[in-house]
Amino acid sequence: MKKKEQHIETDLSHLGEDRLSYSGAVVTPIFQNSLFTYESWDAISEAFDDRTNSFIYSRGNNPTVKVAQQKIAKLAGGEKALLFASGMAAISASVLHCVEPNAHVIAIQNLYGPANNLLFTYLKKKMNISVTFVSGQEVSEFEAAIQPNTKLIYLESPSSGVFSLQDLKGVAQLAKQKGIKTMIDNSWSSPFFQKPLSMGIDIEVHSCSKYIGGHSDVVAGVMISSEATIDSIFRQEYEWIGGRIAPMDAWLITRSLRTLPIRMKVHEQNAMAVANYLESHPAITIVNYPGLKSFPQYELGQQQMAGYSGLLSFQLKTTDLEQVKTFFNSLEIFKIGVSWGGHESLIYALAISYIKEMTAEQFAATGLAYGDMRISIGLEHVEDLIADLEQALDKIK
Numbered sequence: 001m002k003k004k005e006q007h008i009e010t011d012l013s014h015l016g017e018d019r020l021s022y023s024g025a026v027v028t029p030i031f032q033n034s035l036f037t038y039e040s041w042d043a044i045s046e047a048f049d050d051r052t053n054s055f056i057y058s059r060g061n062n063p064t065v066k067v068a069q070q071k072i073a074k075l076a077g078g079e080k081a082l083l084f085a086s087g088m089a090a091i092s093a094s095v096l097h098c099v100e101p102n103a104h105v106i107a108i109q110n111l112y113g114p115a116n117n118l119l120f121t122y123l124k125k126k127m128n129i130s131v132t133f134v135s136g137q138e139v140s141e142f143e144a145a146i147q148p149n150t151k152l153i154y155l156e157s158p159s160s161g162v163f164s165l166q167d168l169k170g171v172a173q174l175a176k177q178k179g180i181k182t183m184i185d186n187s188w189s190s191p192f193f194q195k196p197l198s199m200g201i202d203i204e205v206h207s208c209s210k211y212i213g214g215h216s217d218v219v220a221g222v223m224i225s226s227e228a229t230i231d232s233i234f235r236q237e238y239e240w241i242g243g244r245i246a247p248m249d250a251w252l253i254t255r256s257l258r259t260l261p262i263r264m265k266v267h268e269q270n271a272m273a274v275a276n277y278l279e280s281h282p283a284i285t286i287v288n289y290p291g292l293k294s295f296p297q298y299e300l301g302q303q304q305m306a307g308y309s310g311l312l313s314f315q316l317k318t319t320d321l322e323q324v325k326t327f328f329n330s331l332e333i334f335k336i337g338v339s340w341g342g343h344e345s346l347i348y349a350l351a352i353s354y355i356k357e358m359t360a361e362q363f364a365a366t367g368l369a370y371g372d373m374r375i376s377i378g379l380e381h382v383e384d385l386i387a388d389l390e391q392a393l394d395k396i397k
């Protein structure tokens with residue numbers, strides 16, 4: 001009988017871990033070394049012949065890093081993965097690989113802020129890159145934005161700001177016809193719930209500081225693609241810009257990957273229950289969560305995602321800043337902070353950064369309200385999370 005293909009949970013536990021070569025240790029050790037030594041001229045010379053796979057110097061490959069990379073590549077359905085020191089290091093290496101001076105990029109509006117700054121401010125100034133922003137709701141918008149020098153389409157679906165989706169198969173098909181590379185920031189879904197490479201997207205990136213890490217104890221990033229693309233990036237942007245992950249952080253990522261499937265299922269269950277609770281609450285006007293039937297792109301989400309993570313937003317009915325602050329400051333389990341995707345539930349309000357830089361009129365013109373809240377639903381018991389929201393909402397009745 002043919003052996004059945006193993007399930008991903010099993011691979012995340014064991015794939016890539018050659019335990020007998022390190023005394024049977026059940027967890028791969030942290031190879032905390034900068035270089036690797038060889039027994040002869042010929043041996044190190046052979047290693048250089050296959051430098052994208054050899055252990056020569058830890059700015060390139062390292063055994064602890066390689067274990068995590070193999071697991072993530074398998075999980076995402078890609079041929080190879082590269083781990084970076086941060087999500088932004090993975091994003092900047094991918095973008096730089098795809099563009100050249102005077103190139104044009106199509107990106108979605110509401111892109112993750114630092115990625116927006118990289119493309120629109122930094123690369124515009126340094127390399128004369130031009131960017132067209134589209135809402136991304138229709139494939140035809142991408143088609144209409146294509147120029148003769150378009151080299152890259154940059155996606156984020158769902159986006160981490162407003163959770164808008166793009167039709168990944170449709171955009172990938174269009175880009176392939178026109179010879180344009182596509183990349184996606186897939187951090188919101190995690191590689192467990194959405195597989196962009198299987199839909200034809202060229203490069204998938206994640207901030208591992210979110211769900212892949214999941215414990216709020218590591219900042220890291222990853223890129224997954226074909227072997228040819230990853231090896232080409234390895235020999236250029238990875239080795240020359242040098243944003244590689246440290247072995248200790250890669251070890252934490254391997255630790256996290258073993259529980260990613262069970263964590264994502266609980267984030268989804270908890271977030272769905274919180275979203276339903278908030279949607280039915282009279283003090284709340286709208287809940288933005290792709291898992292809700294009321295979400296405008298619910299159908300597209302059902303087609304291209306296998307599940308929904310724990311990041312969502314909602315708007316308090318009150319427009320009074322003091323009331324908003326009372327709600328915000330009354331939460332006990334939800335911690336106040338940026339970022340998301342960890343074990344702990346978090347809250348943040350966009351107005352906190354915006355109102356520093358804007359007048360009340362300018363703020364109103366953004367379409368945002370003081371009561372716009374973003375929450376990351378963690379792994380605590382969902383009844384405790386709902387009770388915490390309830391007692392804080394009761395204070396502004």
Ligand SMILES: *Cc1c(COP(=O)(O)O)cnc(C)c1O
Pocket residue numbers: 086087088089112160185187188206207208209210219220221
């Ligand atoms: C946090 C984040 C990033 C950047 O990741 P870092 O690990 O902080 O560099 C990129 N994209 C999205 C959507 C994020 O939320």
